[in-house]
Amino acid sequence: MYRYDEFDLAFVQQRVKQFRGQVERRLSGELSEDEFKPLRLMNGLYLQLHAYMLRVAVPYGTLSSRQMRKLAHIARTYDRGYGHFTTRQNIQYNWPKLEDVPAILDELSSVEMHAIQTSGNCIRNVTADHFAGAAADEIEDPRVYAEIVRQWSSLHPEFTFLPRKFKIAITGAPNDRAAVRFHDIGLQIRRNDAGEVGFEVIVGGGMGRTPSVGTTIRTFLPKQHLLSYLEAVLRVYNQLGRRDNLYKARIKILVQQTGAEAFKDLVEDEWLQIKGGALTLPAEEIARIEDYFAPPAFETLDANQPAFEARRFEDRAFARWVRTNVTAHRAPGYACVTISLKPEGEAPGDASAEQMEVVADLAERFSHDEIRVSHEQNLVLPHVRLSDLAAVWETLEAHGLGTPNAGLVTDIIACPGLDYCNLANARSIPVAQRLTQRFSDLQRQHDIGELKIKISGCINACGHHHVGHIGILGVDKHGEEFYQITLGGSADENAAVGKIIGPAFSYDDVVDAVDTIVATYLELRRDGERFNATLARVGHAPFKDKLYAAA
């Protein structure tokens, strides 16, 4: 893992001190709420429906046990005993007091964490594949470059007042687990014909009101030019991105209105001017950061672990969990474990302080001290020996963390919705809770197989409904909550935006509607066919017929 050096530490400490001063100026009345707003937003502090919300950056979703314990401590000391892991691999605290925030930031800096740029119109926390450094299909560890980008983007003087927020995601594997085609910039690590490693650069993806799949503007960018190329994209966007309309200010609109080809030319022209300059990454600098992410010392193990296989054979519950929540690791005898934060009837992504501590202990004992936060709002233990899986599972089970549903119909992404957010039109979490209850039968869930449901409480799409196989969007109709359903979205390498199936459903009816869609899929699917494949084959009509037959 990356460790702060003296510069990083001094930088974050100075930043905390600066914010402490700003909070003092606010509390003394020297700053009005209006004047304070842009300052607090640059430190991840939002004013929500009921209270302040603090969003803490988890750079590229990687945490150590020590950091996770600190997050638990903060939840217990300054909040109501829990935290909420987000789709951007961050954690949010929903009930901090303003006067406590500087102390929280101090605590965070003691474990090399901060809340810088988790909000505001700047380059946000960079996200990456949650199986980075462990996945069997990886070309290179994307966190190396995510860390390089994190440093470059920290309080960037030119790009702190962009037209709108700016999100960068990086994946090192061909199977995209970081949704790179739905970010302002997505970087896909590629190997070219000469065997060199670089990046495919994708721009203008996004969700929100105008969902769009990003466009590739460069198929191969040599690594040493990463920062100069990013600077070129950002400079074009900062100058030309729309500032007259909040809803048209993201880079995707600029790309669409300029035309992808013309936009690419603008970027390439700008890049030619700065290419090879001060931002060129020396090989030694890449190697220096790579050292931090060197793989842990894996033991030489047999890929076949008899005790593990026997347990799997004898214990159906364990076998079920292994089937969904355990993923192939690059090292023989190891696996990646997904810890579901989606137990039946709970808010997706929430974890109590005790649960965070359980995960921290497990990581320390069984996963080389590493934890990941996934953009699907789960946690990951990336490096677990197959022979330890049973012990890990038993502990998780004992603490409400063993739900065997990763990737299944109840592994739902949902935004905070009307319960917390002042932008929302409708509740999201209660819909997710009711769906997890409806589909609580584990046998049925496993029969259905991989199926992604995503719920947003408004058009801003924080719950990523556009890319759900089944997407649910809360809308307001004359003061009543309604839910529009989209089918066929996907955030992975087959990126697609879901299409609306028909008229929206009421709060009471939406769960039945999803149930009907799932039942129709089960009826129509061929052996082993995933939801989107069935949908592509049969079209919307059969689903529509079933959904609206009674009407």
Added chain:
Amino acid sequence: MPLLKDGEIVDDLWTPLPEDAALTPEGDLIVSLERWLAERDSLQSRNGRLGLRLKSDQSPAQIAEDLSHFDLIALEFPRFGDGRAYSYARLLRERYGFTGELRAVGNVLRDQLFFMLRCGFDAFEIANDNAVAAWREATSEIGLTYQPTGRGGASVGVLRRPVTAGNG
């Protein structure tokens, strides 16, 4: 509006030329882009220095050829959230080699000063009663930077590099 330069409040020796006002034969004038484009000959034949004020949708790229005529360029921040001028400032300094006064005007706030300084601004019209104290704080509270912008000190990347002889 008080003018802050090098951490001090200084007298403003420049006069902005109102849009409809006639040219004065003498004195240091700041003119709009429109005025420059329409009256460049008479502006050049005046006795006095010339400054140019650009709105936030007027890129200096379009007058890159003319920069030698100006001793001052003022870039507008119509509201603090409009950050285009940060890019313009860097282009002026780093690409077009502008060495005159680069002045931030408009909605200039204490908490932006450090960013502006690092992008190449060296003069600030700031509505702050304690502008000098604000400047001192704003330029000292963060002593480390990660981006080589050519201004505001060496970046962390440079500081980290081992010192080798003959390698400045």
